[in-house]
Amino acid sequence: MARSNVLKPEALKPDAREALAGRGGKTAPMAVPVRKKRKRRVLERYSAIMLAGFILLLWQILVPLSGLSEFILPTPAAIVARIVEDFPLLAMHGYVTLFEVLAGFGLGVLIGVPLALAIFYSPPFQSAVYPLLVALQTVPKVALAPLLVLYLGYGWAPKITLAFLIALFPIVIGTVVGLQSLDRNLVDLTRSMGASEWQTFRKVRLPAALPNIFGGCKVAISLSVIGAVIGEYVAAERGLGYLQLQANAQFDTTLNFASVAAISALGVTLFFILSFIESKVVFRRDTAR
Amino acid sequence: MNVASRIAGARVSISGLVKTYQTRDDVDVLALDNIDLTIERGSFVAVVGPSGCGKSTLLSLVAGLVEASDGRIEIDDQHIVNRPHPKIGVVFQSDLLLYWRTVLDNILLPIEIKHLDVKRHIPKAEELLRQVGLKGFGNKYPSELSGGMRQRVAICRALIQEPGLLLMDEPFGALDALTREQMIMDLQEMWTRLGNTVLFITHGIDEAVFLADRVLVMSPRPGRIALDLTIDMPRPRRWSNAHENPGYQGYVRKIREIFEAQGVLVAH
Ligand SMILES: Nc1ncnc2c1ncn2[C@@H]1O[C@H](COP(=O)(O)OP(=O)(O)O)[C@@H](O)[C@H]1O
Ligand SMILES: [Mg+2]
Numbered sequence: 001m002a003r004s005n006v007l008k009p010e011a012l013k014p015d016a017r018e019a020l021a022g023r024g025g026k027t028a029p030m031a032v033p034v035r036k037k038r039k040r041r042v043l044e045r046y047s048a049i050m051l052a053g054f055i056l057l058l059w060q061i062l063v064p065l066s067g068l069s070e071f072i073l074p075t076p077a078a079i080v081a082r083i084v085e086d087f088p089l090l091a092m093h094g095y096v097t098l099f100e101v102l103a104g105f106g107l108g109v110l111i112g113v114p115l116a117l118a119i120f121y122s123p124p125f126q127s128a129v130y131p132l133l134v135a136l137q138t139v140p141k142v143a144l145a146p147l148l149v150l151y152l153g154y155g156w157a158p159k160i161t162l163a164f165l166i167a168l169f170p171i172v173i174g175t176v177v178g179l180q181s182l183d184r185n186l187v188d189l190t191r192s193m194g195a196s197e198w199q200t201f202r203k204v205r206l207p208a209a210l211p212n213i214f215g216g217c218k219v220a221i222s223l224s225v226i227g228a229v230i231g232e233y234v235a236a237e238r239g240l241g242y243l244q245l246q247a248n249a250q251f252d253t254t255l256n257f258a259s260v261a262a263i264s265a266l267g268v269t270l271f272f273i274l275s276f277i278e279s280k281v282v283f284r285r286d287t288a289r
Numbered sequence: 290m291n292v293a294s295r296i297a298g299a300r301v302s303i304s305g306l307v308k309t310y311q312t313r314d315d316v317d318v319l320a321l322d323n324i325d326l327t328i329e330r331g332s333f334v335a336v337v338g339p340s341g342c343g344k345s346t347l348l349s350l351v352a353g354l355v356e357a358s359d360g361r362i363e364i365d366d367q368h369i370v371n372r373p374h375p376k377i378g379v380v381f382q383s384d385l386l387l388y389w390r391t392v393l394d395n396i397l398l399p400i401e402i403k404h405l406d407v408k409r410h411i412p413k414a415e416e417l418l419r420q421v422g423l424k425g426f427g428n429k430y431p432s433e434l435s436g437g438m439r440q441r442v443a444i445c446r447a448l449i450q451e452p453g454l455l456l457m458d459e460p461f462g463a464l465d466a467l468t469r470e471q472m473i474m475d476l477q478e479m480w481t482r483l484g485n486t487v488l489f490i491t492h493g494i495d496e497a498v499f500l501a502d503r504v505l506v507m508s509p510r511p512g513r514i515a516l517d518l519t520i521d522m523p524r525p526r527r528w529s530n531a532h533e534n535p536g537y538q539g540y541v542r543k544i545r546e547i548f549e550a551q552g553v554l555v556a557h
Binding site: 185189193194 | 389
């Protein structure tokens with residue numbers, strides 16, 4: 001059975017709402033991928049690559065014709081050449097940003113999932129914490145960046161905190177929604193078999209919520225990248241955001257674009273890694289056979 | 290382990306059973322009012338009644354899923370208080386199969402939960418699948434099965450532990466008419482072979498009369514037993530000609546009359 005949905009083109013652009021609420025909802029069974037479907041997917045994948053290639057080609061051809069200087073708009077070929085040339089530099093700053101993202105996102109999972117469990121299992125906790133969390137969500141986290149720098153200094157802390165704060169909400173919401181959308185009859189079923197709450201959680205609640213949890217995580221990790229980079233914009237000495245700002249100050253538009261490409265590549269790669277883990281975990285045949 | 294062997298049916302005895310639900314707006318809903326009922330070992334008892342009369346509540350109480358407000362339920366002399374009897378199997382209206390598990394792993398779920406030897410139960414699960422006409426479907430996923438097939442798997446899952454009491458809450462309510470007909474006949478055949486006690490909840494008068502030794506007709510809320518009807522028809526019964534049987538017609542008419550008298554069915 002094909003398990004991988006890593007390369008589904010629609011996975012590239014996660015619609016937050018869909019990712020959070022859509023997959024593995026109340027009763028909709030997760031479709032088991034069939035070979036025919038897979039063929040179509042492959043075709044769709046190539047069509048996306050072809051479209052991207054076409055746009056890049058158009059860009060490549062139109063820039064010299066338009067007479068724009070490379071300080072304004074470099075060609076894709078020039079950007080690629082610059083990426084190759086400055087790869088060590090980009091990688092060095094990329095590692096910094098990667099670390100910030102992973103730390104922020106990791107904290108988001110470590111704190112978000114238990115928080116969601118508490119919200120789910122304790123109604124008093126839910127009525128106290130949930131509204132606060134939603135209120136927190138309406139604060140544009142980006143606006144907190146200067147404050148975080150003020151309080152936490154110029155090092156890792158404000159970037160990780162920003163990435164964490166942005167990641168937290170989708171993870172909590174994804175997990176809570178996943179747990180709440182379970183068919184109540186399923187709980188009756190396991191209880192009728194004599195299951196403890198822990199067994200019901202392990203055998204039914206958690207596996208049923210996993211698609212939503214991963215949906216939340218996938219949104220969160222893309223947002224974490226934004227959080228870390230914004231943190232770097234405000235105050236940093238390292239990181240892709242810092243590199244981009246430097247390039248900007250020096251009118252090095254090619255490096256500026258190269259930084260943007262690196263930031264995007266970072267986000268997309270992390271998203272794909274999560275999708276891959278999801279494909280391994282969500283369909284896992286969880287039993288002693 | 291021989292699955293074809295008969296299962297010792299459980300005896301159910303209910304006395305003075307009352308269930309009141311507390312709702313949010315502090316209006317109590319009296320769902321069941323003073324139910325007295327004894328179900329003999331190995332008998333097939335069907336409960337019919339209008340929607341909302343408390344049929345599912347009765348089943349949940351017997352299953353030990355909700356607590357009675359008053360009265361007493363005993364299964365094989367064991368008092369049921371908010372804790373399921375180990376020897377019951379429950380089938381709900383929806384199959385409630387776990388989509389991430391194969392058919393076989395779904396059937397083995399109760400075995401896992403009870404910490405029994407899963408491997409040792411695989412042949413039994415496969416034999417059950419064979420008996421419901423799903424031989425070789427063990428490694429399929431629920432999404433690859435039709436509604437009727439899925440409900441068959443749900444029945445296998447309920448039977449894997451050889452339950453002395455099989456509780457079924459409108460198990461065929463979500464199926465199309467043709468599939469339902471087949472399932473009704475298959476259930477009769479299976480029960481004749483196993484001989485366990487069955488409490489079968491339905492709103493279908495026809496399937497209740499066809500399947501049961503005894504039909505309990507419930508009144509609209511608060512649920513009471515309005516009629517306790519013993520169905521005296523030889524087995525095996527055949528669905529195709531049951532409707533022409535005068536005895537069958539008589540039972541159905543009696544139940545309809547009760548519903549008409551209660552305003553559940555209104556003649557125009
Ligand atoms: N958990 C509950 N809380 C409050 N009221 C309930 C609950 N479950 C059932 N009821 C009420 O009890 C009555 C009987 O319900 P139920 O047993 O499901 O009926 P049936 O299965 O015959 O359709 C209905 O009026 C229903 O609204
Ligand atoms: Mg019901």
